[in-house]
Amino acid sequence: QKEVEQNSGPLSVPEGAIASLNCTYSDRVSQSFFWYRQYSGKSPELIMSIYSNGDKEDGRFTAQLNKASQYVSLLIRDSQPSDSATYLCASSNGQNFVFGPGTRLSVLP
Amino acid sequence: DTEVTQTPKHLVMGMTNKKSLKCEQHMGHRAMYWYKQKAKKPPELMFVYSYEKLSINESVPSRFSPECPNSSLLNLHLHALQPEDSALYLCASQGGTGELFFGEGSRLTVL
Numbered sequence: 652q653k654e655v656e657q658n659s660g661p662l663s664v665p666e667g668a669i670a671s672l673n674c675t676y677s678d679r680v681s682q683s684f685f686w687y688r689q690y691s692g693k694s695p696e697l698i699m700s701i702y703s704n705g706d707k708e709d710g711r712f713t714a715q716l717n718k719a720s721q722y723v724s725l726l727i728r729d730s731q732p733s734d735s736a737t738y739l740c741a742s743s744n745g746q747n748f749v750f751g752p753g754t755r756l757s758v759l760p
Numbered sequence: 761d762t763e764v765t766q767t768p769k770h771l772v773m774g775m776t777n778k779k780s781l782k783c784e785q786h787m788g789h790r791a792m793y794w795y796k797q798k799a800k801k802p803p804e805l806m807f808v809y810s811y812e813k814l815s816i817n818e819s820v821p822s823r824f825s826p827e828c829p830n831s832s833l834l835n836l837h838l839h840a841l842q843p844e845d846s847a848l849y850l851c852a853s854q855g856g857t858g859e860l861f862f863g864e865g866s867r868l869t870v871l
Contacts, residue, residue, distance in 0.1 A: 682858075683857075683858040683859075685859055685860070687862075693864070693865075694848070694850055694862040694863060694864050694865045695803065695850070695860075695862050696862070697859055697860070697861065697862075700857065700858070700859050702857070702858075739802055739803075741860075743858055745858070746791060746808050746810065746815060746816060746854070747816075748793075748805065748860065750802035750803055751802060752801070752802055753802055
């Protein structure tokens with residue numbers, strides 16, 4: 652059974668702090684990894700994609716991938732109340748996507 | 761442009777009705793997906809179309825019938841649904857580097 656695991660949260664951080672979201676995956680052949688943000692009642696929105704070991708930065712977001720440890724993370728710097736949402740981690744091997752259960756992030760003003 | 765358009769946004773239907781959900785993308789993507797999502801759960805894969813051919817069917821009940829008329833359109837035909845089928849139905853298309861782009865979803869309520 653291919654699985655992606657996340658801490659369901661809620662993860663609460665104060666405004667301006669760094670939020671750290673973590674994800675582990677079981678399928679070693681997974682090649683691609685994605686972070687989606689989903690506001691309540693809305694559809695998932697792609698935040699970051701990462702394909703190779705190391706860090707990838709885009710604005711306030713940094714994704715980190717460690718294939719040896721089967722670990723993916725997302726750091727959100729200078730967290731804002733508008734970042735409050737559920738963050739879904741996903742692994743993929745072509746057309747086979749596996750989503751984690753999501754981590755609910757709450758950024759407190 | 762990373763837009764996937766789904767219609768209708770909301771749908772209420774009885775258990776004997778027949779209705780359809782529609783999805784459209786003009787990004788030239790060749791793989792399109794249907795997902796079902798219940799509250800506080802991750803999206804659950806239903807079907808994948810690749811180059812207009814059904815490539816993945818996750819053992820979905822036959823009351824859900826997908827159709828891909830062309831590379832830009834994806835339909836989901838609904839018939840004799842049950843109240844437990846009420847959910848957010850998400851369409852997605854797959855970009856060149858493997859990422860999925862989701863539409864806004866169709867929120868279905870079965871009475």
